[in-house]
Amino acid sequence: GAVVSQHPSRVICKSGTSVxxxxxxxxxxxxxxxxxxxxxxxxxxxxxxxxxxSKATYEQGVEKDKFLINHASLTLSTLTVTSxxxxxxxxxxxxxxxxxxxxxxxxxxxxxxTVV
Amino acid sequence: xxxxxxHPSTLSVQEGDSAVIKCTYSDSASNYFxxxxxxxxxxxxLIIDIRSNVGEKKDQRIAVTLNKTAxxxxxxxxxTQPEHSAVYFCxxxxxxxxxxxxxFGQGTTLxxxx
Numbered sequence: 001g002a003v004v005s006q007h008p009s010r011v012i013c014k015s016g017t018s019v020x021x022x023x024x025x026x027x028x029x030x031x032x033x034x035x036x037x038x039x040x041x042x043x044x045x046x047x048x049x050x051x052x053x054s055k056a057t058y059e060q061g062v063e064k065d066k067f068l069i070n071h072a073s074l075t076l077s078t079l080t081v082t083s084x085x086x087x088x089x090x091x092x093x094x095x096x097x098x099x100x101x102x103x104x105x106x107x108x109x110x111x112x113x114t115v116v
Numbered sequence: 117x118x119x120x121x122x123h124p125s126t127l128s129v130q131e132g133d134s135a136v137i138k139c140t141y142s143d144s145a146s147n148y149f150x151x152x153x154x155x156x157x158x159x160x161x162l163i164i165d166i167r168s169n170v171g172e173k174k175d176q177r178i179a180v181t182l183n184k185t186a187x188x189x190x191x192x193x194x195x196t197q198p199e200h201s202a203v204y205f206c207x208x209x210x211x212x213x214x215x216x217x218x219x220f221g222q223g224t225t226l227x228x229x230x
Contacts, residue, residue: 042223043205091157095218
């Protein structure tokens with residue numbers, strides 16, 4: 001079945017630094033990638049949607065200059081949290097929308113970001 | 117925009133009993149309704165989904181029903197086992213189903229007591 005590999009699974013960084021999270025679709029072409037964040041005991045909140053080769057579309061209230069999304073190929077999308085602050089600490093999850101037999105959404109395993 | 121409401125927020129059942137989780141959605145153009153199971157520290161895993169041209173779908177002990185008129189859909193788990201304990205999320209999207217936004221409900225923490 002469809003597999004999305006997300007790395008790293010956990011990362012701790014200092015305030016003011018940047019962190020990059022990668023999502024790769026291993027066995028299908030991800031025409032669309034979605035990025036979510038999830039606070040403890042809460043639901044997944046969509047941050048942005050990106051289509052391969054295009055600029056990402058951000059949800060209301062999400063700072064596009066702080067959360068940089070790149071979807072340069074059909075198998076790789078990255079989320080960079082720039083100038084991270086403790087309030088950016090969260091669980092970030094990517095999801096890839098495929099085509100053909102991989103209809104639907106496949107989620108990565110998530111990245112636990114802690115900013116100290 | 118689309119809004120998905122999910123109830124209950126917590127559900128505790130005895131092993132072997134059934135569990136039902138309900139969701140309502142606001143966007144009548146939504147046409148794809150997946151259910152996810154999320155274990156602590158992991159990403160959501162699809163357990164069953166249904167499209168708007170179908171009223172019910174079953175997969176062993178798990179079933180989903182959809183009422184388009186009322187704009188609600190439900191997850192039914194029969195003969196629950198302790199391994200069913202997790203957080204369950206419903207979601208809805210429009211369009212082709214794999215490129216449209218997926219909007220999640222608030223989640224239900226299911227506890228199955230041995």
